[in-house]
Amino acid sequence: MGNSLPSIPAKRYFTIGEVGDLCGVKPHVLRYWEQEFTQLRPMKRRGNRRYYQHHEVLMIRRIRDLLYDQGFTISGARNKLQEIVQGERDKRRNGEVMLDGVGVVVLEGLDQEEELIGDSFPDPEALTEGDGAIASAQVSWLRRELVEIRDLLLEAD
Template identity: 65%
Template sequence: MEKTLPPIPVKRYFTIGEVGELCGVKPHVLRYWEQEFTQLRPMKRRGNRRYYQHHEVLMIRRIRDLLYDQGFTISGARNKLQEIVQGERDRRKAGVVPLEGMEAVEIDQEAFEAAIHQDEEQHIEAPAANHRAPSTIDPLQLMHLRRELFEIRELLTVGR
């Protein structure tokens, strides 16, 4: 069923029709999946109208992939989704923070320590020339940025 799905626009809420188009499933299928997958809980407003958030659209795409592309049954997909969610929780506890819609950024520990050591030497030898080309990623800065993004995401999810 290899159908390319459109990119998810940057907005806070999506109607059931929009989610259906973004995920390649009909609205009645989405309503059924809400009953089968407890992680899927769209906000309901006036007249029981459903409004999905970005993370729910990603989850629906994941469910769709499990059911339609990988051939799981509803029960099997439910179990696999729970495994995936638990694995993400475990990685988060271990300090590996996946950004939504992206793969987790892994840092080679030896390369990371070598870069820190190199930074310390450069800072001592020539503090004024301690700038880098824009294409070079500083692992230490990346780690701090990742940690800060994780903290921001946690603050945002608390308010939901």
């Protein structure tokens, strides 16, 4: 993936324009990719406005890398992305999680990480193989985010 892409800010939702800027593609390309890649499903609100989450921005960057940098066709990229997603599912089933492309074994004692991270997501590039505290903090942060998203969805119903 190109190093010229900006870092992804620590926020919950991104507009299609923001995602375009973060991923180096135009909004009409993102709308097209939504049709071609079933894994890409941004939340739609009033007036069909799209709101992407952090994991979708990462997926778009992967798609962009496959298409633009590695030279895959749309169908080839779709197949490769499906392989990647299946591989991550298999790793989760085996007790591992994927955090921004870094494989981390889920560690015990996840109640100690609250003081490590506060409300911001720890930098995954700072993660080293033996750095269990950061990995543990990332898992906890992701859990809190998912609970908040679930609560927001329940309120909307």
